[in-house]
Amino acid sequence: MSSIVLGVSAGIAVYKSCELLRLFTESGHDVRVVPTRDALRFVGEPTWAALSGNPVTTEVWESVHEVPHVRIGQNADLLVVAPATADVLARAAGGHADDLLTNTLLTARCPVVFAPAMHTEMWEHPATRANVATLRERGAIVIEPAVGRLTGADTGPGRLPDPAEIFEVCRRVLSGRTLDLAGRHVVVSAGGTREAIDPVRFIGNRSSGLQGYALARTAVARGAEVTLVSANVALPDPAGAKVVRVESTGQLREAVLSASAHADAVVMAAAVADFRPVRQSESKIKKSPGEPEPIHLAKNPDVLAELGDMRKTAPFPRVVVGFAAETDDVLANGRAKLERKGCDLLVVNQVGAGLAFGTPDNAAVVLVRGGDPVEIPRGPKEDLADVVWDLVAARLS
Structure with missing residues (x-):
C-alpha cells in the first residue's frame, strides 16, 4: 500500500477527482486529500473525508503539533494534483508556500504528477506554458490536458483527462520507473487502418489498439511528450497524450510523418493495411444475380520504410521501432523485415488463434539492429511497452 497525497485545486472538474480518489482507495492506497480553500466551494470537506477516510484541511495552522x-x-509516495488550475501551476512553479497544498508540494520528495484543467486560452497562454516547462524541468510529470467540452459551450484543449486514465499514469509512476523519457517527444501509432471499398464496406484488420495505447500510456508515465496517431480505436484517450485520429493508411502516413519531423522516437505499433482498392465505389455495391465483380488492389505506402529513409537526410526521428505481426516463420520473417525497413528495433510477435490482437497480454521478441534479440515473455501489454521504452531510452542516451 502506498501513501498518496491528492491535491485538489479550484476548477469545475473537481467532481471528477472524487472518482480518481475512489480508484486510489479501492486499489488499497492510503490517500490524504489536500484541497485549496476555493476547491471546497465545488466539493466540500465532508465528501473528501468520507471518501478518503482521512482528515481534510486547507490550513497550515491546524494540528500544528503534527507539523502538517x-x-x-515528506511521508508521501506520490503527490498528484488533479485538477491543477493555472493558478496552482503558477504558484508551484514560483515556489510559493501560501497554503497547505503549496507547502506540501515544496516538501515532497516523491514523484509529483499534475493533471491540468482550465480553459483553452489559459492553457495556451505563454505564462502557463512557461510554468509547465519549469515544472517539467524540475522532474514533475505534467499531463497534457484532453481536448473536449469545457465549461459552457466552449470546446478545446484544457479538459481534465478521464480519471481512470490519470489513475493508470499514477499506477505506472508508482511502479518505480524513472523519468528516462523526460524532455523527449515520441510518436506512437495504434489500431488498424481501414481502406474503403464503398461507403459501408472496407478492408481492415483485427487490431484493437491496446498495445499502442499501452505504449502511449507508459511513455507519458516516464515523462515523455506523446503524440498518438490512432486508427479506428474504441478506447479512451490515454491521459497526457495528444491524440490524432485517422482512418486510412494515407491519413496515418500523413499524420505520422508530420509528427515525426522533430520526434526523438517513433513506434509504429499500428497494423497498417498493405493494400487498398484501386477504385472506391461512391455508392453501396448491390448484390447481383451473377458473380460479384473482382476488387482490384494496389499497394499502400510503406510508412515504416519511409521513416527509415527520413534519417538518411534529416536528424529526426532518432529511433524508429517497427512491429511485425506474423503467423508463421516468425523470427525469419522478422529478421528480413528489420533489414528491409531500416528500423532500429522490430517487435515481432505471433498473431491469430487468440494471440496478440484484442487480448490484454502479449509476448514478443525484439530484434535489435546491431545487437542481440530481447525475448519478452507473455504478460500485460504495459510490461511489453516498458521493455520497448527501456531499449529506446538506452539508444537515445
Whole structure:
C-alpha cells in the first residue's frame, strides 16, 4: 500500500477527482486529500473525508503539533494534483508556500504528477506554458490536458483527462520507473487502418489498439511528450497524450510523418493495411444475380520504410521501432523485415488463434539492429511497452 497525497485545486472538474480518489482507495492506497480553500466551494470537506477516510484541511495552522505543512509531503509516495488550475501551476512553479497544498508540494520528495484543467486560452497562454516547462524541468510529470467540452459551450484543449486514465499514469509512476523519457517527444501509432471499398464496406484488420495505447500510456508515465496517431480505436484517450485520429493508411502516413519531423522516437505499433482498392465505389455495391465483380488492389505506402529513409537526410526521428505481426516463420520473417525497413528495433510477435490482437497480454521478441534479440515473455501489454521504452531510452542516451 502506498501513501498518496491528492491535491485538489479550484476548477469545475473537481467532481471528477472524487472518482480518481475512489480508484486510489479501492486499489488499497492510503490517500490524504489536500484541497485549496476555493476547491471546497465545488466539493466540500465532508465528501473528501468520507471518501478518503482521512482528515481534510486547507490550513497550515491546524494540528500544528503534527507539523502538517512538512510531514504530509515528506511521508508521501506520490503527490498528484488533479485538477491543477493555472493558478496552482503558477504558484508551484514560483515556489510559493501560501497554503497547505503549496507547502506540501515544496516538501515532497516523491514523484509529483499534475493533471491540468482550465480553459483553452489559459492553457495556451505563454505564462502557463512557461510554468509547465519549469515544472517539467524540475522532474514533475505534467499531463497534457484532453481536448473536449469545457465549461459552457466552449470546446478545446484544457479538459481534465478521464480519471481512470490519470489513475493508470499514477499506477505506472508508482511502479518505480524513472523519468528516462523526460524532455523527449515520441510518436506512437495504434489500431488498424481501414481502406474503403464503398461507403459501408472496407478492408481492415483485427487490431484493437491496446498495445499502442499501452505504449502511449507508459511513455507519458516516464515523462515523455506523446503524440498518438490512432486508427479506428474504441478506447479512451490515454491521459497526457495528444491524440490524432485517422482512418486510412494515407491519413496515418500523413499524420505520422508530420509528427515525426522533430520526434526523438517513433513506434509504429499500428497494423497498417498493405493494400487498398484501386477504385472506391461512391455508392453501396448491390448484390447481383451473377458473380460479384473482382476488387482490384494496389499497394499502400510503406510508412515504416519511409521513416527509415527520413534519417538518411534529416536528424529526426532518432529511433524508429517497427512491429511485425506474423503467423508463421516468425523470427525469419522478422529478421528480413528489420533489414528491409531500416528500423532500429522490430517487435515481432505471433498473431491469430487468440494471440496478440484484442487480448490484454502479449509476448514478443525484439530484434535489435546491431545487437542481440530481447525475448519478452507473455504478460500485460504495459510490461511489453516498458521493455520497448527501456531499449529506446538506452539508444537515445
